[in-house]
Amino acid sequence: MRTVAIFRRELRLYDNPLLQDAERGEFIPVLFLDDHNQQEHGDTLRALFFHALRQLQSSIEAVGGRLYILPSTEQERFFDTVRPDVVRLCEDVEPHSRQRDKQLIDLLNSKGIRVHVLRDSLLSPLPDGTYPSFTQFYKKHFLENVRPLSPIPAPKAINTPSFELPTVPIPEPESEAAQSWFATEEEVQRRWQAFVRAGLAQYEQRRNLPSQPGTSRMSPYVRCGMISLRQMLRDAWGVSEQFVKELAWRDFYSHILYHHPETVNMELRPEWRGFPWRHDEEQFERWARGCTGIPLVDAGMRQLLCEGWIHNRTRMVVANYLTKHLLIDWRWGERWLYLHLVDADLAMNVGNWQWAAGCGADAQPYYRIFNPLLQAQKFDPQAEYIHRYVPELQQAGAEQLGDLENLHRLCPDYPSPLVTPDEGRKRFLQVARQFFGERAQENLPFDRE
Numbered sequence: 001m002r003t004v005a006i007f008r009r010e011l012r013l014y015d016n017p018l019l020q021d022a023e024r025g026e027f028i029p030v031l032f033l034d035d036h037n038q039q040e041h042g043d044t045l046r047a048l049f050f051h052a053l054r055q056l057q058s059s060i061e062a063v064g065g066r067l068y069i070l071p072s073t074e075q076e077r078f079f080d081t082v083r084p085d086v087v088r089l090c091e092d093v094e095p096h097s098r099q100r101d102k103q104l105i106d107l108l109n110s111k112g113i114r115v116h117v118l119r120d121s122l123l124s125p126l127p128d129g130t131y132p133s134f135t136q137f138y139k140k141h142f143l144e145n146v147r148p149l150s151p152i153p154a155p156k157a158i159n160t161p162s163f164e165l166p167t168v169p170i171p172e173p174e175s176e177a178a179q180s181w182f183a184t185e186e187e188v189q190r191r192w193q194a195f196v197r198a199g200l201a202q203y204e205q206r207r208n209l210p211s212q213p214g215t216s217r218m219s220p221y222v223r224c225g226m227i228s229l230r231q232m233l234r235d236a237w238g239v240s241e242q243f244v245k246e247l248a249w250r251d252f253y254s255h256i257l258y259h260h261p262e263t264v265n266m267e268l269r270p271e272w273r274g275f276p277w278r279h280d281e282e283q284f285e286r287w288a289r290g291c292t293g294i295p296l297v298d299a300g301m302r303q304l305l306c307e308g309w310i311h312n313r314t315r316m317v318v319a320n321y322l323t324k325h326l327l328i329d330w331r332w333g334e335r336w337l338y339l340h341l342v343d344a345d346l347a348m349n350v351g352n353w354q355w356a357a358g359c360g361a362d363a364q365p366y367y368r369i370f371n372p373l374l375q376a377q378k379f380d381p382q383a384e385y386i387h388r389y390v391p392e393l394q395q396a397g398a399e400q401l402g403d404l405e406n407l408h409r410l411c412p413d414y415p416s417p418l419v420t421p422d423e424g425r426k427r428f429l430q431v432a433r434q435f436f437g438e439r440a441q442e443n444l445p446f447d448r449e
């Protein structure tokens with residue numbers, strides 16, 4: 001039996017469905033470099049991804065196998081040379097990947113090669129449609145379909161025959177932000193186990209505090225498949241329902257993208273389409289560089305530039321400030337984060353951005369607007385997080401950070417606010433009421449206050 005396993009984003013040995021039968025017969029692991037992803041992904045994600053790929057390559061070699069890395073243009077030649085009995089690959093919900101997989105499966109079928117499509121980046125099966133709210137999805141679909149599964153052991157020996165193939169070296173994009181995330185699969189396991197021991201039981205209490213190590217920080221490794229979601233579910237099951245719910249949000253957004261591929265560029269909720277978002281490049285640039293004059297927003301955006309990652313609470317605050325207070329198009333923010341996040345994931349990013357802007361699944365109604373100053377008081381009460389990323393605010397204590405009028409005087413190097421929370425809120429509500437008022441007359445559904 002000759003099996004080909006096509007790797008995409010499942011870059012690990014342990015608990016990997018692609019490797020389920022790797023010890024049986026001849027086994028040929030391959031990764032085709034995807035031109036689309038090369039162009040679309042930012043260097044932060046690409047750097048971690050290719051780092052993970054190098055780790056996988058050596059792990060496969062350590063058990064006697066060989067990972068072939070080929071340009072995607074060589075796909076057909078590869079299958080004609082290798083002539084496998086069966087091909088294993090994992091499903092992917094992104095519109096581009098689905099199109100790519102359909103073409104590949106058609107090609108393999110035309111050559112009489114069997115294809116096994118497996119699940120790895122989702123925990124639950126794809127439902128026939130989407131659920132209107134996360135709660136319904138969680139109760140009726142996720143909990144009904146998901147149970148902890150036994151792990152798939154890492155293969156101890158792989159037998160890969162040699163072929164003359166036009167392999168290519170692994171690219172080495174430069175990204176300082178990605179460096180701190182570089183880790184071996186074993187190191188990722190150690191970090192995860194440390195979180196399971198010390199963080200999981202208190203996850204619910206600490207997960208909203210950006211200055212604390214209260215969350216798992218596994219998202220970059222989930223993105224590159226350096227850790228299995230099934231393992232995370234297994235360890236969290238019965239210990240932290242809140243953590244299991246966070247894993248379920250991944251599935252929720254993935255299913256939405258699968259059923260609504262148009263949401264990559266378009267609001268999920270039709271009543272939001274045509275909303276008069278602003279396209280102010282100068283203000284966007286100040287938001288992106290962490291110079292809005294709103295401390296928590298700036299801390300978040302600077303964390304992104306230094307580390308390629310932002311705490312979830314701060315992601316919500318920066319997205320809310322951009323879309324509500326600055327009234328800038330969520331698509332601009334989505335693109336910026338996508339290009340800079342080390343865990344950039346289309347389904348998660350688009351889904352969360354639309355949630356924050358109000359136009360997505362289970363989103364807050366438009367009139368719920370976070371006040372970033374109150375968010376800072378509540379979730380960063382000692383201003384540890386803000387001081388860590390915005391050094392020019394060191395002179396200001398936590399209580400002074402909320403007093404924007406005097407803050408600039410106290411810390412002259414810090415910019416004055418682009419828009420204060422009160423001004424931004426007022427403007428957004430005015431624009432939204434006018435827009436939805438007109439929509440209501442056209443009989444389109446909209447949220448009522």
Ligand SMILES: Cc1cc2nc3c(=O)[nH]c(=O)nc-3n(C[C@H](O)[C@H](O)[C@H](O)COP(=O)(O)OP(=O)(O)OC[C@H]3O[C@@H](n4cnc5c(N)ncnc54)[C@H](O)[C@@H]3O)c2cc1C
Binds near residue numbers: 207353
């Ligand atoms: C505007 C915005 C953009 C985002 N973009 C991305 C993105 O591109 N990629 C990404 O993986 N996450 C994204 N998120 C979701 C979330 O912020 C990150 O998954 C989380 O911060 C990762 O940190 P962690 O691993 O410590 O999470 P933990 O709190 O430890 O959660 C465990 C895992 O659950 C999943 N998860 C947690 N929260 C969410 C969520 N809200 N939506 C979906 N999955 C979640 C992640 O896989 C995470 O690793 C975004 C959120 C917002 C508000």
